[in-house]
Amino acid sequence: MGRKAKYDEVVVPAGPGRKSKKQSDPTFPKGLIVKDASSLSHRQKQRAKKRQLKSKAQKAKSNEPKKKKMKESVIQAAKKDDNETESEESEEVASGDEHEVPEVQMPLANAEDSDASNSDAESEDSDAKDDETEDEDEEEESNLLPIEKANKKLKKKQEKERKLAAEEMQESITHQDIFTFPTAEELANPVSLQDVQQRIRDVIIVLSDFKRLRDKDRARKEYIDLLRTDLCIYFSYNDFLMEKLMQIFPMNELLEYLEASEVQRPMTIRTNSLKTRRRDLAQALINRGVNLDPIGKWTKVGLVVYSSQVPMGATPEYLAGHYILQGASSFLPVIALDPKENERVLDMCSAPGGKSSHIAALMKNTGVLFSNDVNRDRIKAVIGNFHRLGIVNSVICSYDGRKIPSIIKGFDRVLLDAPCTGTGVVAKDPGVKINKDELDVQRCCTLQRELLLAAIDSVNARSDTGGIIVYSTCSILPEENEWIVDYALKKRDVKLVPTGLDFGEEGFTNYRHHRFHPTLKLTRRFYPHTHNMDGFFVAKLKKFSNMVVKQEIVEDDDATSE
Ligand SMILES: C[S@@+](CC[C@H](N)C(=O)[O-])C[C@H]1O[C@@H](n2cnc3c(N)ncnc32)[C@H](O)[C@@H]1O
Numbered sequence: 274m275g276r277k278a279k280y281d282e283v284v285v286p287a288g289p290g291r292k293s294k295k296q297s298d299p300t301f302p303k304g305l306i307v308k309d310a311s312s313l314s315h316r317q318k319q320r321a322k323k324r325q326l327k328s329k330a331q332k333a334k335s336n337e338p339k340k341k342k343m344k345e346s347v348i349q350a351a352k353k354d355d356n357e358t359e360s361e362e363s364e365e366v367a368s369g370d371e372h373e374v375p376e377v378q379m380p381l382a383n384a385e386d387s388d389a390s391n392s393d394a395e396s397e398d399s400d401a402k403d404d405e406t407e408d409e410d411e412e413e414e415s416n417l418l419p420i421e422k423a424n425k426k427l428k429k430k431q432e433k434e435r436k437l438a439a440e441e442m443q444e445s446i447t448h449q450d451i452f453t454f455p456t457a458e459e460l461a462n463p464v465s466l467q468d469v470q471q472r473i474r475d476v477i478i479v480l481s482d483f484k485r486l487r488d489k490d491r492a493r494k495e496y497i498d499l500l501r502t503d504l505c506i507y508f509s510y511n512d513f514l515m516e517k518l519m520q521i522f523p524m525n526e527l528l529e530y531l532e533a534s535e536v537q538r539p540m541t542i543r544t545n546s547l548k549t550r551r552r553d554l555a556q557a558l559i560n561r562g563v564n565l566d567p568i569g570k571w572t573k574v575g576l577v578v579y580s581s582q583v584p585m586g587a588t589p590e591y592l593a594g595h596y597i598l599q600g601a602s603s604f605l606p607v608i609a610l611d612p613k614e615n616e617r618v619l620d621m622c623s624a625p626g627g628k629s630s631h632i633a634a635l636m637k638n639t640g641v642l643f644s645n646d647v648n649r650d651r652i653k654a655v656i657g658n659f660h661r662l663g664i665v666n667s668v669i670c671s672y673d674g675r676k677i678p679s680i681i682k683g684f685d686r687v688l689l690d691a692p693c694t695g696t697g698v699v700a701k702d703p704g705v706k707i708n709k710d711e712l713d714v715q716r717c718c719t720l721q722r723e724l725l726l727a728a729i730d731s732v733n734a735r736s737d738t739g740g741i742i743v744y745s746t747c748s749i750l751p752e753e754n755e756w757i758v759d760y761a762l763k764k765r766d767v768k769l770v771p772t773g774l775d776f777g778e779e780g781f782t783n784y785r786h787h788r789f790h791p792t793l794k795l796t797r798r799f800y801p802h803t804h805n806m807d808g809f810f811v812a813k814l815k816k817f818s819n820m821v822v823k824q825e826i827v828e829d830d831d832a833t834s835e
Pocket residue numbers: 603621622623624625626627628629645646647648651672673674675690691692693
């Protein structure tokens with residue numbers, strides 16, 4: 274089996290063997306070789322003395338904070354004595370300090386060396402002029418600890434980077450300064466979108482410090498015109514709408530608005546409280562793989578859908594009428610209307626019925642809800658939605674809203690979610706960016722004015738519970754919002770009241786050369802870039818008498834006597 278040992282045989286190795294190989298004489302870094310004091314020059318002796326003194330002083334200093342730290346850790350540990358887990362914690366603190374101490378000590382352990390190198394460096398600074406030799410530089414370098422060498426390298430690198438950043442900054446400032454207004458020829462030639470974007474940035478910078486950065490031969494208007502043209506190219510708007518937006522928003526906010534309007538708003542749904550509770554609906558949808566959350570504190574029925582493994586318009590819950598797909602902004606006018614049980618409410622322009630069904634839910638299917646829309650095709654969608662959602666308190670009708678007061682009036686509340694240019698929903702309908710013009714706005718304004726007066730005339734000022742009119746649009750143009758409400762304030766005995774919405778921006782009281790009634794600040798504006806919802810406007814009016822006001826109140830139109 275195995276080899277047999279031959280203890281009697283002595284094997285003599287042939288050569289010196291690997292281990293016995295003669296090693297060369299050890300070499301030491303220069304700094305480690307302690308020179309014989311007598312062989313040192315006078316100056317070197319002086320420096321060595323200085324070094325010693327300094328290192329002693331620094332050693333004493335560096336020991337001080339160490340002592341302090343130890344003291345602190347002891348105090349901390351003592352403080353924690355009352356606690357059950359304390360002994361462990363205080364140990365941790367102490368051990369934490371122990372960890373710290375070596376960190377401090379590491380250089381301290383070599384304090385003499387490092388101090389020596391430091392003091393060396395310092396003394397060499399002072400003696401540099403008469404005593405700078407290559408040897409000493411090498412000596413200094415070799416005296417440094419690896420960590421100090423690395424630190425030196427890092428500092429050099431940081432300094433280099435700092436210089437580079439400063440140069441870049443200077444370059445960009447210079448670049449801003451030298452923005453030259455393009456010539457007519459340059460403007461006529463097509464440029465890349467990237468160049469347009471850069472020019473937008475440059476012009477905005479010039480406009481922000483116009484006095485200093487402008488080209489003296491160019492007027493402000495020329496820069497603004499150039500900016501508008503570039504914004505139209507970059508964001509695909511027509512000139513008309515871009516000009517309107519530039520009148521509404523300050524320059525920086527305008528960019529935010531335009532950027533936000535390029536992105537679709539998150540999908541949101543409204544729980545139909547006539548059939549289910551939000552909690553139950555959320556659970557049912559989560560079980561189907563829907564990732565959702567409540568919209569916000571301002572609504573108890575809204576959910577935002579982040580992602581879904583099933584189409585949200587075809588789930589069993591949807592078909593059973595447990596929810597409706599509805600943009601977050603559409604909740605707002607209904608919250609402001611605040612309909613009560615057993616009231617008589619009119620939704621003057623209701624198709625396809627999103628807000629109307631919300632009203633019915635808040636009325637808990639009691640009282641009477643008149644859901645009207647002039648468009649007979651669109652009214653079919655209201656019928657379908659109401660069936661699915663189980664709404665049974667409504668009369669669905671199709672009249673021109675302007676004629677309604679001559680047919681029926683005396684409502685406790687009226688919602689006028691008016692037809693508009695849709696400038697707040699460009700993310701949903703990008704066509705709005707290019708197909709709206711002055712004439713469209715004018716047409717909308719005229720209709721909105723007439724509809725709002727009709728809505729006010731349909732309300733009973735003597736309603737026990739209401740006498741409320743809510744006016745809303747999905748447009749952000751003041752012509753369709755503050756302007757219309759301001760007109761109604763002059764024509765009827767109504768006053769603006771708070772919407773009850775605790776967010777949103779104040780409506781305008783000044784817009785270009787227009788001065789609206791100061792109470793217009795009670796109206797609310799909502800934007801995609803600030804509220805992450807479609808652009809929207811909401812105003813809430815309270816009717817004080819059934820008088821029809823024309824300059825002065827001239828006619829008593831008793832809304833209660835139908
Ligand atoms: C903004 S949409 C209403 C959306 C609806 N409130 C909802 O939440 O589903 C405006 C509606 O006004 C209707 N409309 C336009 N002119 C009208 C008029 N003169 N009388 C009544 N409705 C009108 C349109 O058919 C359109 O359905």
